[in-house]
Amino acid sequence: MGALNIRGIRKSFGPVDILKGIDIEVEAGEFLILVGPSGCGKSTLLNMIAGLDTPTTGSIHIGDRDVTWLPSKDRDIAMVFQSYALYPNMSVAENIAFALEMRKVPKPERDAAVQRVAAMLQIGHLLDRKPGALSGGQRQRVAMGRALARDPKLFLFDEPLSNLDAKLRVEMRAEIKLLHQRTRTTTVYVTHDQVEAMTLGDRIAVMKDGLVQQFGTPDDIYSRPATRFVAEFIGSPAMNMITAQRGAAGVLSKGVELATNDAQRQALRSGGAELVYGLRPEDLVFADDGLPGTLTMIEPTGPETYLTAETAVGKLTARVPGNAHRRVGDRVHLRWAAEQAHLFDAAGGQRLA
Amino acid sequence: MNRLTIHRVLLWAVLLLFAAWFLTPMYVMVVTSLKDMAQVRDGSLLSLPTDPGLASWAKAWSGACTGTDCRGLQPYFINSLAMAIPAVAISTLIGSLNGYVLSKWKFRGSEFMFALLLFGVFMPMQVVLLPMSQILGWLGIASSLYGLILVHVVAGIPSTTLFFRNYYIGLPDELIKAAMLDGASFWQIFRRIVLPLSTPIMVVTLIWQFTNIWNDFLYGVVFSGADSKPITVGLNNLANTSSSVKEYNVDMAAALIAALPTLFVYIVAGKYFVRGLTAGAVKG
Numbered sequence: 001m002g003a004l005n006i007r008g009i010r011k012s013f014g015p016v017d018i019l020k021g022i023d024i025e026v027e028a029g030e031f032l033i034l035v036g037p038s039g040c041g042k043s044t045l046l047n048m049i050a051g052l053d054t055p056t057t058g059s060i061h062i063g064d065r066d067v068t069w070l071p072s073k074d075r076d077i078a079m080v081f082q083s084y085a086l087y088p089n090m091s092v093a094e095n096i097a098f099a100l101e102m103r104k105v106p107k108p109e110r111d112a113a114v115q116r117v118a119a120m121l122q123i124g125h126l127l128d129r130k131p132g133a134l135s136g137g138q139r140q141r142v143a144m145g146r147a148l149a150r151d152p153k154l155f156l157f158d159e160p161l162s163n164l165d166a167k168l169r170v171e172m173r174a175e176i177k178l179l180h181q182r183t184r185t186t187t188v189y190v191t192h193d194q195v196e197a198m199t200l201g202d203r204i205a206v207m208k209d210g211l212v213q214q215f216g217t218p219d220d221i222y223s224r225p226a227t228r229f230v231a232e233f234i235g236s237p238a239m240n241m242i243t244a245q246r247g248a249a250g251v252l253s254k255g256v257e258l259a260t261n262d263a264q265r266q267a268l269r270s271g272g273a274e275l276v277y278g279l280r281p282e283d284l285v286f287a288d289d290g291l292p293g294t295l296t297m298i299e300p301t302g303p304e305t306y307l308t309a310e311t312a313v314g315k316l317t318a319r320v321p322g323n324a325h326r327r328v329g330d331r332v333h334l335r336w337a338a339e340q341a342h343l344f345d346a347a348g349g350q351r352l353a
Numbered sequence: 354m355n356r357l358t359i360h361r362v363l364l365w366a367v368l369l370l371f372a373a374w375f376l377t378p379m380y381v382m383v384v385t386s387l388k389d390m391a392q393v394r395d396g397s398l399l400s401l402p403t404d405p406g407l408a409s410w411a412k413a414w415s416g417a418c419t420g421t422d423c424r425g426l427q428p429y430f431i432n433s434l435a436m437a438i439p440a441v442a443i444s445t446l447i448g449s450l451n452g453y454v455l456s457k458w459k460f461r462g463s464e465f466m467f468a469l470l471l472f473g474v475f476m477p478m479q480v481v482l483l484p485m486s487q488i489l490g491w492l493g494i495a496s497s498l499y500g501l502i503l504v505h506v507v508a509g510i511p512s513t514t515l516f517f518r519n520y521y522i523g524l525p526d527e528l529i530k531a532a533m534l535d536g537a538s539f540w541q542i543f544r545r546i547v548l549p550l551s552t553p554i555m556v557v558t559l560i561w562q563f564t565n566i567w568n569d570f571l572y573g574v575v576f577s578g579a580d581s582k583p584i585t586v587g588l589n590n591l592a593n594t595s596s597s598v599k600e601y602n603v604d605m606a607a608a609l610i611a612a613l614p615t616l617f618v619y620i621v622a623g624k625y626f627v628r629g630l631t632a633g634a635v636k637g
Contacts, residue, residue, distance in 0.1 A: 050530075050534060051533075051534075052530050052533070052534075071533075072530075072533045072534045073533065073534065073535070073536035073537075077534065078534065079530075079531070079534050081527045081530070081531060082527070083525055083527050085525060085527035085528050085530065085531035087528065087532070087546055088550060089549035089550055098532075098535050098537075098545075099534075099536055102535050102536035102541065146531075146535075
């Protein structure tokens with residue numbers, strides 16, 4: 001049995017279904033990411049794990065205990081909120097020790113826990129300050145310290161980095177990762193940022209409209225997206241999506257034959273006639289022959305460059321290392337290998353091959 | 354003189370004019386209370402006292418007659434304190450508790466209850482006079498200080514609840530959730546997190562309630578007994594007790610004595626009053 005078991009969770013408000021049957025199982029020590037656009041139900045699900053909300057049907061188990069209807073304080077969990085939710089009237093040390101105090105842990109032990117956490121997060125010099133006197137990054141650390149002090153079974157993070165500026169966000173992301181590697185506490189982390197999802201997660205649940213679209217490792221999700229939505233949501237720049245039709249011998253888009261291999265053609269027989277043919281930008285290469293097009297936009301980022309070309313099948317973005325040494329208006333030819341293509345059913349969005 | 358200074362001078366002139374306009378009655382009261390009757394009779398209203406003394410203050414405090422009782426305002430003042438302090442404290446505490454529940458522990462129908470409470474804010478005081486005297490009679494506390502305290506607490510709860518509820522709406526819900534996860538109970542969250550963050554609205558409510566209750570005349574005159582009359586009633590009786598001469602200096606001193614506590618509260622806590630009314634206060 002896993003450390004966290006979510007079974008058949010549904011949540012409805014009258015006729016509106018927020019969650020439509022969620023099943024997720026996480027092993028002890030794993031880092032689970034719930035990712036999706038706003039309104040997909042990820043925060044509602046996290047609140048249910050935290051005990052701040054209740055499902056309409058379904059159950060949640062932490063370890064071997066059914067906690068579905070247990071109050072938050074009896075679940076042995078700790079949570080880091082998006083706004084940090086530090087108690088403004090207490091010092092940093094009091095904030096960190098508050099949960100222990102509520103659980104009637106004796107003062108010497110509380111002090112020891114505060115010292116341990118402060119050393120781990122390098123906030124020893126801030127212990128006497130009030131949260132109002134801290135910077136964003138420091139507040140973030142204190143919020144994590146408050147969660148760490150109790151050594152809980154489960155860590156919950158609710159978009160903890162979205163209030164930080166870009167540079168600090170990358171720093172804190174790395175710290176959260178290191179912290180998890182050190183403590184190995186089972187963690188559930190909600191975010192709408194696909195980079196955070198990919199970098200932090202052992203396993204990712206991509207959610208949309210109250211359903212888990214795909215649940216798997218970051219590699220699964222990136223290299224074999226289960227639906228068109230997952231394919232477009234994960235990865236930046238987003239996957240190129242070409243609307244196409246099943247032809248006699250393969251896949252056709254606006255009269256252009258798109259490369260497919262035997263396995264893909266085999267899989268296509270079961271699907272409908274209308275398809276979406278997806279290509280990751282890094283799988284496109286410039287060559288002397290192939291699909292012709294004209295460069296319409298060049299975006300250098302330093303280590304790599306994104307080039308957008310107008311072709312017969314529509315706009316395609318390619319991603320090449322370093323500086324591309326090309327100019328807008330250049331005539332180019334794009335090539336790719338058939339096995340790099342992702343094929344989706346146009347109607348349902350399911351992966352075909 | 355450039356344009357800016359002209360504007361400045363104009364601004365100051367207008368402000369001083371208004372200040373004088375509003376402060377003149379206060380000035381007249383203070384100087385009159387320091388004069389003796391001879392000067393009150395033949396001097397002008399605005400002239401300074403030639404021989405200032407506190408004799409009329411002493412008389413107003415402990416010697417003036419209201420009806421046949423000549424103990425001055427002192428007993429009324431003490432009555433008012435004994436009524437206002439518990440009434441203010443209890444109504445403020447209940448208001449903050451109500452506000453906490455109505456904003457952070459919403460339940461089915463809590464918005465409706467809040468709407469009903471709001472109704473109480475706008476209810477004219479006269480409406481409750483008869484039913485309230487009935488109830489005080491049943492409870493056996495009619496014509497006593499306890500009755501007055503109860504009336505003021507009940508009458509104050511709608512506005513204190515409104516103040517606290519609107520203030521607590523601004524407190525982030527995540528604070529409460531974090532405290533719940535930390536294992537704090539309903540009361541622990543209230544005492545350890547919510548109350549310590551309430552200082553500005555607490556001061557506003559205390560001032561509001563104290564001023565209202567101290568200055569109340571209607572409930573004081575209707576529900577008090579012979580020995581539980583508040584200072585507003587005492588002042589009225591003192592000024593209306595007919596004797597051979599009208600002692601304006603004593604009346605003025607008495608009025609100032611009656612007004613001193615509210616003035617004192619404003620001066621001590623006034624800056625919090627403005628701050629609490631304007632600021633959203635606890636971002637961070």
